Each structure stands twice: as C-alpha cells, then as structure tokens.
Amino acid sequence: MQSKPLVLKILDVVSIILLSISTYLALIYAPTELVMGNVQRVFYFHIGTAWTALLGFILAALFSVAYLITKDMKWDRLQVAAIEVSLVFFLITIVLGSIWARPAWNTWWTWDPRLTTAAVTELIYVAYFMLRQGIDEPEKRARFGAVYALVGGLSAPITFFAIRLFRTIHPVVIGGTNPAADGGFSMTPRMLTAFFFALFTFTIIFVDLFWNRIRLGDLQEKVEQLKLKVTM
C-alpha cells in the first residue's frame, strides 16, 4: 500500500484548521441575527455543505459521462467517491435546515418545493448505493451506476433552482426577491465574511474527503484483484 501523499496530509491538516476558523467566524465573529437569534448561525454550515454536495452530485454525473464514453473503471471510482461524500454533506444540510426551521417556521419539516426536492435528491443517492450493492459483476455495476448517476444528477440543479422557480417559504438569501419566503435576512459585512469563508472551507474539506475516498476506492480495487488472483 502506498503511503499518503504529502499534499494530501497537508490538505488534511488545512481542512481541520479551516473548519476551526469557520466555526469561530460562525459562532463568535458574525453578529447575532436580531429576528431569529443564534440559530441563524447554522446557516453558514447549511449553505457550505449544500453547495459542495450539489457540486459533488453534478461532478458525479460528469464522471458518469466519462465512464460511459471510455469504459475506464477509474471514472467509476471517482463517481462513487463524489456521490458518497456529497451524500454525507447533503444529509448535514437537511438536518441543519430542519433544526433552523423549528424556531423559524415552527415546524421541523414541511413539504415545501425546496425541502421536497432536497429529500428526493438525498433518497435518489441512497438508492444509488443500494443499486450498486445488488449487482455483483463490476462492469455491469459500473454501467448501471453511471446511467443512474447521470439521470440522478438532474435532481441537483432542480433542487438548487426550486426556490427560484416555485412559490416556496424557503428564503433565498443571495439575490432573493421571493415575497412568500419566510426567514430571510440581509447580511452584514461580518456575516458575509463568515458566509464566504464557510463556502471556501467546505469546498476544501470536500476536496480532501473526495481524495481520501478515491484512495480508498483504489485500495478496494487492488484487494478485489488480489482476491481473484489468490482464489484462482
């Protein structure tokens, strides 16, 4: 087994440092929002994880196209890695949104277009792993997975644009003019700093986890090949 590359080790450490700084900015540096109080602070992590998760799902769809054209298993491993990390990040997004909604909307969950599309997206990718588990043949698994991830990738832009296309109570904080939205707020310069820093931090964390997950996929592949060699 190859040891971890130095760049990845540095990225691991940088991710932890950035997460600590981002937490500080969200909890202490950014001012308290007057209407919602401290719960608004989860917004920074909510948006950070949502942005990277949706980006990851779209990346996975692009890797699917690459796999279907080249039939190279490398693209399959990249696709699995992107979807797995995005799934975790999107789960965090949904949980944080639900926690924010309880005091803001007086409910943990409502079947609003944004929340519904987000839940559907999460479930689509949970089903993706169930599909892969059910297929033994690696080539067939990769092909089915690629087609599924390509179609599933459509859910990411739909989720993103749901609050801009449909009448929804979910606030559009950046460039939002939706009169039906409930819980929106204007950001002060300090809030903007915390917001953009969180976006940057979660992008770096995503890259770090993605890279680690790719290495895990490569190792998995080597073990599978060695198993076949030993048993034959």
Added chain:
Amino acid sequence: MFFQDTTPDTSGYMIAGFAIAFILMALYVASIYLRNRNLQQDMTLLEEMDKPAQPIEIPQPKKGPAKSTNNNKSAKPVTKKSRQ
C-alpha cells in the same frame, strides 16, 4: 417569531445543529479510516497468501529420547515398547 420585540433565545437549536454537523463529519472520517485499515489488513494477508510456497525444512532427528509434541494430554506417551 417575527412579531416580537426581543431577540429569541434559540441557542439550544444552534448547539444541536453544530453538534450534529460535527458528529456526522467525524463519523464519516472514522468510517473512511476504518475501511482503509481493514482493507490494508486484507491486502497484507492476501499478499502473504500470494507468495510462492517456501520449501519446508525437515529437522534432523536427535539422538536420545524424543520429546513428544502431541498436545493431547490424554494420549499415552510414545515409548519404544508401545511402538513395537
């Protein structure tokens, strides 16, 4: 919430939110670490199995009474008489 005079205390929700976010991220990192460790153990084991078999060295018989290597204590000790 939006027709109030004072800022509500929603710190409990904030703490819960951050705690869950950190726990989920930590669980995922731990899962990557554990899967990696297990695969490396499998890899080492499979590499051992994959190595070409080494010729077995047969130890030379020593003079004098041989020590019994039989772990079964209930079995009778092997003597010259019993061999005959």
